[in-house]
Amino acid sequence: MDSGLTLNHFLAISGALFAIGFAGVLIRRNIIVIFMCLELMLSAANLTLVAFSRFNTTEAGLPDYNGQVLLFFIITVAAAEVAVGLAIIVALFRARQTIDVTQIVSMKN
Amino acid sequence: MDANTIAWLILLLPLASAAVILIGTRRAAGVSALISTGSVIVTFVLSLVLLAVPADATAQPLSWLNLGEGLTINIGLLFDDLARGMMIIVTGIGMLVHLFSLGYMKDDDGKARYFAGLSLFMFSMTGIVLADNFVMMFLFWELVGVSSYILIGHWYNKDSAADAAKKAFLVNRIGDFGFMIGILLVWVLTGSIYFDEIAKAVGGVENAGLLNAAVLLVFCGAVGKSAQLPLHVWLPDAMEGPTPVSALIHAATMVAAGVYMLARVSFLLVEAEGAAHAIALVGGLTAFVAALMATQQNDIKRVLAYSTLSQLGYMIMAQGIHHGSEAGMFHLYTHAWFKALLFLGSGAVIYACHHEQDIWKMGGLRTRMPKTFWTFAIGTAALIAVPGTSGFFSKEAILEAAWHDESGFAKVAWALGIAVAFLTPFYMVRLFVVAFLGKPRTDHAEHAKEVGAIMWVPLAVLAAMSLLSPVLMGPLKASGHVAFHLFTPTGLLSLAGLVVGAFFGWKLYTGRDSDPISIPLFANRFYLDDIYQGIVRVFQDFVGLTLDAIDRYAIQPLTTRGPALGALGLGYIFRAFQTGNVQAYAFLFGLGAVIMLWLLVF
Numbered sequence: 001m002d003s004g005l006t007l008n009h010f011l012a013i014s015g016a017l018f019a020i021g022f023a024g025v026l027i028r029r030n031i032i033v034i035f036m037c038l039e040l041m042l043s044a045a046n047l048t049l050v051a052f053s054r055f056n057t058t059e060a061g062l063p064d065y066n067g068q069v070l071l072f073f074i075i076t077v078a079a080a081e082v083a084v085g086l087a088i089i090v091a092l093f094r095a096r097q098t099i100d101v102t103q104i105v106s107m108k109n
Numbered sequence: 110m111d112a113n114t115i116a117w118l119i120l121l122l123p124l125a126s127a128a129v130i131l132i133g134t135r136r137a138a139g140v141s142a143l144i145s146t147g148s149v150i151v152t153f154v155l156s157l158v159l160l161a162v163p164a165d166a167t168a169q170p171l172s173w174l175n176l177g178e179g180l181t182i183n184i185g186l187l188f189d190d191l192a193r194g195m196m197i198i199v200t201g202i203g204m205l206v207h208l209f210s211l212g213y214m215k216d217d218d219g220k221a222r223y224f225a226g227l228s229l230f231m232f233s234m235t236g237i238v239l240a241d242n243f244v245m246m247f248l249f250w251e252l253v254g255v256s257s258y259i260l261i262g263h264w265y266n267k268d269s270a271a272d273a274a275k276k277a278f279l280v281n282r283i284g285d286f287g288f289m290i291g292i293l294l295v296w297v298l299t300g301s302i303y304f305d306e307i308a309k310a311v312g313g314v315e316n317a318g319l320l321n322a323a324v325l326l327v328f329c330g331a332v333g334k335s336a337q338l339p340l341h342v343w344l345p346d347a348m349e350g351p352t353p354v355s356a357l358i359h360a361a362t363m364v365a366a367g368v369y370m371l372a373r374v375s376f377l378l379v380e381a382e383g384a385a386h387a388i389a390l391v392g393g394l395t396a397f398v399a400a401l402m403a404t405q406q407n408d409i410k411r412v413l414a415y416s417t418l419s420q421l422g423y424m425i426m427a428q429g430i431h432h433g434s435e436a437g438m439f440h441l442y443t444h445a446w447f448k449a450l451l452f453l454g455s456g457a458v459i460y461a462c463h464h465e466q467d468i469w470k471m472g473g474l475r476t477r478m479p480k481t482f483w484t485f486a487i488g489t490a491a492l493i494a495v496p497g498t499s500g501f502f503s504k505e506a507i508l509e510a511a512w513h514d515e516s517g518f519a520k521v522a523w524a525l526g527i528a529v530a531f532l533t534p535f536y537m538v539r540l541f542v543v544a545f546l547g548k549p550r551t552d553h554a555e556h557a558k559e560v561g562a563i564m565w566v567p568l569a570v571l572a573a574m575s576l577l578s579p580v581l582m583g584p585l586k587a588s589g590h591v592a593f594h595l596f597t598p599t600g601l602l603s604l605a606g607l608v609v610g611a612f613f614g615w616k617l618y619t620g621r622d623s624d625p626i627s628i629p630l631f632a633n634r635f636y637l638d639d640i641y642q643g644i645v646r647v648f649q650d651f652v653g654l655t656l657d658a659i660d661r662y663a664i665q666p667l668t669t670r671g672p673a674l675g676a677l678g679l680g681y682i683f684r685a686f687q688t689g690n691v692q693a694y695a696f697l698f699g700l701g702a703v704i705m706l707w708l709l710v711f
Contacts, residue, residue, distance in 0.1 A: 026696050034692075105689045 010051035017044035031092070031099045035085055042078050046071050112159070112166035116186045119155050119196065120235050122148045127228035130221055138220035145224035146207040149231055153200040160193055170241070182302065187241035191438070195238045195369055198445045201574075202361040203231050205567040209453050210353040212563035213460060223263055223351065230256035234362045238369065243292040243302045246370065250288065250330065253366060254281045257358050261350040273346040280343040284333020291326030295377070298323060308376045317381070324377050324384035327370075328391075335367025335421050338395045342638050344418055348410040352456030355410060360448035364421055365441050371428040372438045378428060386518035389429030389511075393525035396422025398635065400532035404539070405632035407624070408466045409455045412540045413448070416492060419529055420444050426522050427507040431514040436506035443499035443578050447491035450571035454485040457564055458544065461557040468540060469623060473549035477557045480565045482545050484572040489541050491575040493534040493607060499578040504530070508599045527599070530606035538614030547620060 017040055024037030053067030093099055110118075126148035130141040170185030188196075207227060214220055233256050236249030255278075262274030296302050298320060299310035314320050331337070336344040344364065348355055358364070371378065371388070378385045396419045403415035420440070427437030459466055461478055475482045491500035508530070511523035549555040559565070574581075617625055633639070665671070686697070 022699060026692050026699070101691055104691075 007051055007055040010047060010055075014044045014047040014051065017041070017047065029100050029102055031089055031101055034101065035082075035089065038085075039078065039082065042074065046074055049074075110158075112162040112188070113168045115155050115159050115162065116168045116188055116239065119152050119159065119200075120186065120232070120239055122152050122155075123228045123231035123235065127225045127232060130225040130228065135221045135225075141221035142211055142214075142224045145228045146204075146211060148228060149200060149204045149207045152231070152235070153204045156193070156196040156200045159188060159196065162188075164190070173245075180302075182244045183242065184245055185241035185303075186239045187304065188239060191369075191372060192238050194438075194442065195365075196235070198365070198442060199231070199234050199238060199362050202445055202449045202571075203227075203234075203357060205449065205570060206353045206357040206361075206453070209356070209456065209564055209567045210351070212561055213353050213456055214351060217351075219263060223260070226256055226259040226263065227354075227357070230260060230357065230362070232256075234366065237366050241304060243295065243304070243307075246373075247285075247289060247292060247330075250285065250334070250366065250370075253334070253363055254278055254285065257281075257347070257363055260354045260358060261347045263351055263354065264349070267349065269346075270349040273343075273349040277343040277347045280340050281333045284329045284331070284340050287326045287329025288331075288333070291323050291329065294319065294323035294326060304373060307374075311377055311380050314380070320377075321381045321384045324374075324381040325387060327374065327377070328384065328388055331367030331371050331425065332391065333367070334370075335364050335425060336395075336418055337367075337391050337422065337425055338398060339637070341395060341399065341418050342634075342641060345411050345414040345634070348408070348414050352410065352452060352459055355414070356449045356452030356456065359414060359417055360452050361445040364417065365424075365445060368421065368424040368428065368437060368441050371425065372434050372441075375428065375434040378434070379431075382516075385429045385431075386516060387429070389426050389433075389518055389522040392422045392424070392426025392429060393522035394422070395419070396426060396529045397525040397532075400529045400536065401631050402634045404532060404536045405624075405628055407469055409458065409468050409471075409540065409544060410452070410466055412468070412536060413451050413455055416451075416533065416537065417448055419533065420448070420492070423504065423507050423526065423529070426526065427510060430507075430510050430519050430522065431516070433507060433510040433514070436503065436510045439506055439582075440500075440503035442582070443491070443503040443575075446571055446574040446578050447488045447498075447500055450484060450488035450568060450575055451492065453564075453568055453571065454481055454488060457481045457560045457568065458485075458557075460564070461560060462551075462553040465551070465553045468544045470551045471544040471549070471554045472547045473554060474545045474557055477549075477554075478559045480559055481568065484565070484568040485545065486541070487572040487575050489537050493537050493611065494530070494603065495607065496604070497576075499575055502579050505600060505603065508603060509597065512597070512599045523599075527602050527606065530603040531610045534607050534610030535614040538611045539618045542615060542618045543621070550622060 021037045021040035021044060024040065025034050028034050028037065049067040049071045053063050053065065053071075056064045056067070058064055089099065092104070096104060098104070126145050129144055134140045134144060166188070168186035168188070170183035172181060173184045174182040176182070207224075210223070210227065214223055217223060230253065233249050233252035237246055237253060240246035240249060258274045258278040261277050262271050264270045265274070292302065295307060298314050298316070299307045301307050301310060311320075333340050344359055347359055350358070378388070399415045399418035399422060403412050403419060406412045406415060424437040424440050424444070427433035427440065430436075457478065458471065458474060458481060461474075461481070462471060465471065487498075491498040494501040494504045508523060508526050511519050511526060514520075514523075549557075630636070688694075
């Protein structure tokens with residue numbers, strides 16, 4: 001509390017991170033970058049959870065740990081998801097010799 | 110056997126015969142012919158027996174429909190003198206036609222089918238004659254329509270025969286529709302469909318206009334079946350059927366059904382005077398117009414067909430005349446014999462000339478077919494009412510009845526009838542002279558041979574009946590009475606008609622090889638067929654165009670093309686979203702999430 005930072009500062013950072021991640025997903029062509037941007041959006045959500053946990057104290061003066069528990073779940077799931085996601089990307093590259101999403105259009109038409 | 114059994118047997122034997130042939134013996138044509146002929150011989154004998162049963166005998170009716178509210182429809186049999194006399198005509202001529210057919214249809218491929226049709230026809234006709242109520246009569250009325258359709262269209266491979274059968278059926282349906290409405294109206298007015306009850310109740314009907322309308326509608330049925338103007342067009346075309354069928358249907362039975370029905374309800378005609386006048390006029394006009402048409406026909410059967418129309422006109426006219434019903438039935442009785450004779454005689458001629466029907470390609474048959482010639486001569490004499498023949502007595506009876514009726518309508522009908530008396534001898538002598546006298550005009554006529562006994566014996570029997578039927582009236586329970594009115598205005602005029610008509614017919618046609626007079630109006634039957642065809646065509650086109658427009662501009666846009674186009678359009682719109690670009694989907698997804706959040710939060 002000494003630093004003068006408030007919940008709004010954290011939420012703003014978190015929103016900025018999420019927006020950057022989303023924009024990256026929408027406009028980048030390299031699928032690995034898109035994947036990293038997705039992780040960025042997850043991190044933004046994690047930051048929000050931690051911030052709410054820290055600033056939402058209980059009657060005993062302690063942080064609300066519900067948010068932090070959820071955070072750990074997300075980190076665990078995200079780790080597993082990265083493993084699967086990267087495996088898919090490797091398989092895709094082997095099949096198509098490209099990681100450019102604009103080239104991967106076999107579902108179209 | 111009591112009267113009940115006999116009457117039911119008469120009705121059901123022909124049906125049984127038709128059923129046995131169609132189910133069982135269809136492949137064995139000879140057996141089928143014998144079954145059918147046997148059944149009609151038995152029914153003829155039974156009809157003779159029926160003459161002897163006591164006059165008050167009744168048959169047990171069969172309950173058919175119970176509609177509640179006191180309306181029960183029975184299949185009941187009524188055999189008063191009218192019905193018994195008619196049964197003799199129907200079964201007697203039916204029997205001779207069956208016998209004649211054994212010879213005429215000997216080598217026909219559809220012989221079994223033909224005899225099954227004849228049996229069905231006999232069943233239907235018997236039902237009409239014996240019916241004791243209007244609904245039952247209507248049922249059998251329709252059955253007659255169906256069986257005549259089968260018989261006229263017997264040679265259905267020929268387009269003209271198939272068309273004629275269709276035409277007969279459809280034209281009859283027009284009349285039958287009126288008949289049906291008429292029956293309903295009579296029921297509404299008198300509260301009954303049974304003839305005896307209607308006869309009692311009809312005097313109490315107050316609404317004379319409605320009663321006249323009802324009688325006229327019932328008459329519509331007779332106009333169809335008895336081929337009166339304006340529904341006469343089917344009968345000449347129906348000559349496309351085998352010639353014995355023409356004799357059976359178009360001389361003695363089917364066309365007589367209309368006259369018989371009017372005689373059956375003559376008590377209605379007495380009450381409905383306006384309708385009776387209309388009936389007399391229609392009959393007289395038909396007699397006259399048909400006689401005019403007959404003068405210019407060249408097909409031997411067509412001449413006879415138009416003479417049938419003309420004579421039917423006489424009978425119908427008699428029904429509309431005060432005290433004329435009996436005379437009309439008398440004429441029906443005599444006409445049935447000599448017209449069946451003429452038709453079967455023409456059948457023999459056609460058979461002998463290898464199915465040649467044009468009288469201008471015949472000639473000289475007198476020496477080659479003497480038996481046919483003499484019987485045909487007797488039939489012709491009866492038709493043109495030579496004094497002493499049966500036709501003379503019955504025709505005089507009708508004309509006398511018309512003369513003695515006071516109303517102006519009857520006088521008009523009488524005048525038409527006298528005119529017909531001039532025309533009939535003319536066209537019949539023409540036919541006779543051209544076909545039988547002179548020299549043969551073609552090889553077919555040159556080599557014509559007399560027909561076998563199975564064919565000329567029925568002719569001889571019919572010829573005897575043409576002369577003797579007035580004598581046998583009492584025993585055969587025929588209506589009417591023989592009277593000799595030679596020296597009355599009517600008698601003298603019709604005798605003059607006979608002499609003048611026959612003289613001109615003789616003078617004009619003896620020794621000719623082609624028709625010296627040509628009147629296209631008569632030869633083309635007053636263009637009535639063409640007019641009807643035009644009407645039908647215009648009407649059909651109109652209905653067709655209307656239905657097409659409705660289909661095209663209402664049904665299709667609403668149910669088929671409209672929704673299909675809508676789906677197609679929506680498909681175009683939604684196709685734009687399916688870019689195949691994952692990032693575009695993700696953007697849309699995000700946009701959707703934002704919009705949802707916006708809606709939820711604000």
